[in-house]
Amino acid sequence: MTLFQGNMIKALKKQKAGYLLVAPALLTFIVFLLYPIINSLYLSCTEWKGFDVSEITFVGLRNFVWLSQDELFWRSLYQTIIYVLTVTFFLNLVGFLLALIIEQKAKGYKVFRAIVFLPVLMSMVIVGVMWSRLLDPFGFVNLVLEKAHLGYLARPWLGDRRFALGSVVAANVWQWAGFDMVIYYAGLQGIPRGIYEAASIDGTTYLQRVRLITLPLLKPAITVAVVLNLIGGFRVFDLVWVMTKGGPNYHSEVLATYLYKKAFSFHRMGVAAAVGLIILVFAFVASYIRLKTAGEVTQ
Amino acid sequence: MSKRGLTLVMLVLAVISFMPIFWMFTLSLRTEDEAFTVLFFSQHIEWQNYLKAWHNFDMGILFKNSIIVTSSSISLTMLVGVCAAYAIAKLRFTGAKFMFFLFLSGIMIPPQGVVIPLFLFMRRIGFYGGHLSLISTYFAFGLCITIFILKSFMETIPDQLIEAARIDGCSELGILWKIVLPLCRPALATAIIFLFLRNWNEFFLAYTFLQDGSLFTLPVGIASNVTMYRSPWELIGAAVIIAGLPLFIAYLLLQKQFIEGMIAGSMKG
Numbered sequence: 001m002t003l004f005q006g007n008m009i010k011a012l013k014k015q016k017a018g019y020l021l022v023a024p025a026l027l028t029f030i031v032f033l034l035y036p037i038i039n040s041l042y043l044s045c046t047e048w049k050g051f052d053v054s055e056i057t058f059v060g061l062r063n064f065v066w067l068s069q070d071e072l073f074w075r076s077l078y079q080t081i082i083y084v085l086t087v088t089f090f091l092n093l094v095g096f097l098l099a100l101i102i103e104q105k106a107k108g109y110k111v112f113r114a115i116v117f118l119p120v121l122m123s124m125v126i127v128g129v130m131w132s133r134l135l136d137p138f139g140f141v142n143l144v145l146e147k148a149h150l151g152y153l154a155r156p157w158l159g160d161r162r163f164a165l166g167s168v169v170a171a172n173v174w175q176w177a178g179f180d181m182v183i184y185y186a187g188l189q190g191i192p193r194g195i196y197e198a199a200s201i202d203g204t205t206y207l208q209r210v211r212l213i214t215l216p217l218l219k220p221a222i223t224v225a226v227v228l229n230l231i232g233g234f235r236v237f238d239l240v241w242v243m244t245k246g247g248p249n250y251h252s253e254v255l256a257t258y259l260y261k262k263a264f265s266f267h268r269m270g271v272a273a274a275v276g277l278i279i280l281v282f283a284f285v286a287s288y289i290r291l292k293t294a295g296e297v298t299q
Numbered sequence: 300m301s302k303r304g305l306t307l308v309m310l311v312l313a314v315i316s317f318m319p320i321f322w323m324f325t326l327s328l329r330t331e332d333e334a335f336t337v338l339f340f341s342q343h344i345e346w347q348n349y350l351k352a353w354h355n356f357d358m359g360i361l362f363k364n365s366i367i368v369t370s371s372s373i374s375l376t377m378l379v380g381v382c383a384a385y386a387i388a389k390l391r392f393t394g395a396k397f398m399f400f401l402f403l404s405g406i407m408i409p410p411q412g413v414v415i416p417l418f419l420f421m422r423r424i425g426f427y428g429g430h431l432s433l434i435s436t437y438f439a440f441g442l443c444i445t446i447f448i449l450k451s452f453m454e455t456i457p458d459q460l461i462e463a464a465r466i467d468g469c470s471e472l473g474i475l476w477k478i479v480l481p482l483c484r485p486a487l488a489t490a491i492i493f494l495f496l497r498n499w500n501e502f503f504l505a506y507t508f509l510q511d512g513s514l515f516t517l518p519v520g521i522a523s524n525v526t527m528y529r530s531p532w533e534l535i536g537a538a539v540i541i542a543g544l545p546l547f548i549a550y551l552l553l554q555k556q557f558i559e560g561m562i563a564g565s566m567k568g
Contacts, residue, residue: 017390017471018386018390018395019392021385021386024383028379029405029439029443031439032439033408033439037416039416039419040412042411042417098312101312104305107302108306109309110454115317118547121496123542124500125500125523129535129539134319140319140372174319179562186562210323231534235411237411237503241502242522256411258429259411264507276411276412276415276416279409280409280412
C-alpha cells in the first residue's frame with residue numbers, strides 16, 4: 001500500500017466517523033425543529049380543533065384573511081410592538097447607566113453586580129407571581145404609597161387598563177436590567193484606557209467623554225443588547241400570562257397570549273398556527289440582522 | 300463623583316433592586332391576618348408557612364418532576380451535541396460547513412412560533428401529556444446552541460494533539476472522550492449552566508404539553524396553583540422562596556460561571 005493510498009483511507013475513515021457522529025444531532029434537528037417549521041406553513045392554512053388530529057382540513061389563506069379582519073389580533077400585535085419597544089428602550093438605558101456605574105470599580109461593585117444580575121436567573125413565572133403581589137391592590141406598592149401619604153396614587157395596577165401593560169414592562173425591566181448591564185460592561189471593558197486619558201488631558205468633562213467617545217465605540221454592544229431585547233420581548237408569554245392573562249379586557253394581550261388562547265381556549269388551531277408563523281418570520285428577520293452584524297460583535 | 304459617593308449610589312440601587320425579593324421573603328413569614336397590613340416583618344415569624352406551602356403545593360413532586368425533565372434533557376443534549384460539535388470542528392467532513400450553518404439557524408427558533416406543529420406532533424407520537432414531550436423538545440431546542448458553544452471552543456484545540464492520538468491507533472470516540480472533552484471543561488460548564496437555567500425555568504411548552512398536575516414542573520406548578528386555589532399570600536410567598544432557593548444557593552457558589560453561562564448562551568442564542 002502506497003503512502004497516498006494510506007492517506008486516502010485515513011481521510012475516508014475520518015469522513016465516515018464525521019457523518020456517524022453528526023447523524024444523531026442532524027436527525028433530532030430535522031424531526032423536532034425543521035419538520036415543525038415546515039409543517040407550520042401547512043398548518044397555518046388548515047382548520048382543526050386540537051383534539052381531532054385526524055380532521056385537519058385545508059382552508060387556504062382563509063386564516064390570514066380572518067386574522068387581518070380580527071380587531072383583537074391587531075390590538076395584540078400593536079401591544080406587542082409597544083411592549084417590545086418600551087422594554088428595549090428602558091433595558092438599554094438602565095443597563096448602560098448601571099454599566100457606567102460599575103465600570104468605576106468603586107468599593108463593592110462586584111456585590112452590586114451580583115445582586116442586580118440575580119433576577120436574570122429566576123424563572124419568569126416566579127418573577128410574575130412576585131410582581132403580581134407587589135402590584136396587587138393590597139400589595140407592597142400601594143402600601144408604600146399610602147404610608148408616604150400618596151394614597152391617591154394607589155390603584156389596582158394590573159386591573160387598570162392604562163397600567164396593566166406598563167406593569168408587565170416594569171417587571172420585565174427589573175428582571176433583565178442586569179443582563180444588559182453585563183453586556184454593556186463587557187463593551188466598556190473593550191475601550192482602551194488611553195483614549196479616555198488623552199481626552200481628559202484635553203479638558204473634556206465626563207459627560208462629553210461619554211457622549212463623544214464611549215457611545216460611538218460601544219456600538220457593537222448596543223447592537224447586541226438591542227437585538228437580544230427585541231427578540232426576547234417579541235416572544236413574551238410567561239410574564240403576561242402570570243400577571244394579567246392579557247387583561248383587563250385585552251389591554252395587555254400580546255401575540256403569544258393571543259396565540260395560546262386561540263389554540264387552547266377557542267380551539268382554532270389553524271389560526272393559532274398562522275400567528276405562530278408570524279412570530280417565526282419575525283424571529284428569522286431578527287436573527288438575520290444579528291448574523292449580519294455578528295462581525296462587529298466582540299466577546 | 301467620588302468613589303465613596305458611587306458606593307452609596309450602588310447601595311441605594313441594590314436595595315431597590317433587591318426589594319421585591321426581600322419583600323417576598325418577609326411576606327412568607329407573616330401570619331394570615333397580617334399578610335395585607337404589615338409592610339415587612341410582624342411580631343410573629345411564621346416559619347410554619349414553609350411547611351404548609353411545601354405540602355399545599357405538592358412542591359416535592361414539582362421538584363422531582365423538574366429534576367427529571369431538566370437532567371434528562373441536558374444529558375441528551377450534551378451527549379448528542381458533543382459528538383456533533385467534535386465532528387464539525389475536527390473531522391471536517393464534506394458538508395460540515397453547511398451543517399454548522401443549519402444548526403446555527405436553529406438557535407433562534409422561538410418555541411411560541413412552532414408550538415402548534417409541536418403540539419400536533421406530540422399527540423401523534425404519543426408524547427403529549429408526559430415528561431417525554433418536554434424532554435424531547437428541550438433536548439432539541441438546546442442542541443443548536445450547545446453545538447455552537449462547543450464547536451467554537453474545540454476549534455482552539457491544536458490538530459496535532461488529535462493527529463498524534465490517531466497515529467497511536469486511538470478511535471475517534473476514544474480521542475473525543477480522552478483528549479478533547481477534558482480540554483473542553485470550561486465550554487462544557489458554560490453550556491450546561493445555560494441549558495440548566497433555560498430548561499429549569501421553561502414555562503410555555505410545559506404549560507402547553509402537561510395536563511396532569513402530578514407531572515407538573517416547578518414553573519407550571521407555581522403558576523397553576525397560585526391562580527387555581529386563590530391561595531393565602533403568605534403561602535405563595537413561601538412557595539416562591541422555596542422554588543427560588545436552590546438556584547439562589549447555586550448562584551452564590553458559582554456566581555461567575557452563571558453570569559458567563561447566561562451571557563455566552565444568549566449572545567449566540
